[in-house]
Amino acid sequence: xxxxxxxxxxxxxxxxxxxxxxxxxxxxxxxxxxxxxxxxxxxxxxxxxxxxxxxxxxxxxxxxxxxxxxxxxxxxxxxxxxxxxxxxxxxxxxxxxxxxxxxxxxxxxxxxx
Amino acid sequence: xxxxxxxxxxxxxxxxxxxxxxxxxxxxxxxxxxxxxxxxxxxxxxxxxxxxxxxxxxxxxxxxxxxxxxxxxxxxxxxxxxxxxxxxxxxxxxxxxxxxxxxxxxxxxxxxxx
Numbered sequence: 713x714x715x716x717x718x719x720x721x722x723x724x725x726x727x728x729x730x731x732x733x734x735x736x737x738x739x740x741x742x743x744x745x746x747x748x749x750x751x752x753x754x755x756x757x758x759x760x761x762x763x764x765x766x767x768x769x770x771x772x773x774x775x776x777x778x779x780x781x782x783x784x785x786x787x788x789x790x791x792x793x794x795x796x797x798x799x800x801x802x803x804x805x806x807x808x809x810x811x812x813x814x815x816x817x818x819x820x821x822x823x824x825x
Numbered sequence: 826x827x828x829x830x831x832x833x834x835x836x837x838x839x840x841x842x843x844x845x846x847x848x849x850x851x852x853x854x855x856x857x858x859x860x861x862x863x864x865x866x867x868x869x870x871x872x873x874x875x876x877x878x879x880x881x882x883x884x885x886x887x888x889x890x891x892x893x894x895x896x897x898x899x900x901x902x903x904x905x906x907x908x909x910x911x912x913x914x915x916x917x918x919x920x921x922x923x924x925x926x927x928x929x930x931x932x933x934x935x936x937x938x939x
Contacts, residue, residue, distance in 0.1 A: 756868070800866060807926075812870050815868045817866075818866075
């Protein structure tokens with residue numbers, strides 16, 4: 713059973729555009745929601761993360777929007793650049809519990825120059 | 826964040842053999858984890874490596890197939906035993922500096938089993 717559902721599977725955006733990736737979860741015990749960026753041949757790198765006590769977190773061009781009642785969260789990449797082309801994974805965990813990360817299925821983003 | 830290294834970075838192995846993957850962190854960490862990422866797929870947790878005690882395995886993963894050691898707070902190994910082509914994957918270790926901190930990943934070990 714997929715604990716975190718992620719869409720779309722792939723995304724093509726023009727340079728300067730906005731990339732939006734969506735995730736949904738079921739387990740209300742989850743209390744920490746990180747996003748990871750993975751380039752080919754590399755391990756996932758933490759991009760940005762949010763806790764459910766806030767509805768939005770912004771770091772540079774990257775913003776997480778969080779809807780606790782809908783159990784959904786999304787990543788917005790503003791002014792997308794070719795260097796943003798990578799696979800993005802949302803994840804969720806219960807940090808006050810086992811702290812196991814449950815990953816979404818990933819979104820392969822391609823930013824066209 | 827901690828600097829994490831893994832050895833080997835990649836390997837090609839024959840069916841029926843075993844491979845031990847090492848994960849080294851440059852500072853003491855509370856938690857260490859091992860994940861598997863099959864080609865083009867997401868990450869799946871194999872087990873939590875516990876210092877000084879047996880690892881905690883997730884459903885579908887067993888100690889006989891994936892024995893794990895964690896002798897101290899900066900080092901862990903994962904062995905993939907009696908390998909088959911289905912074990913071809915990227916194996917990643919991750920660490921968290923405390924129980925409520927985020928996880929950081931190593932560069933991964935790319936394993937191909939022929």
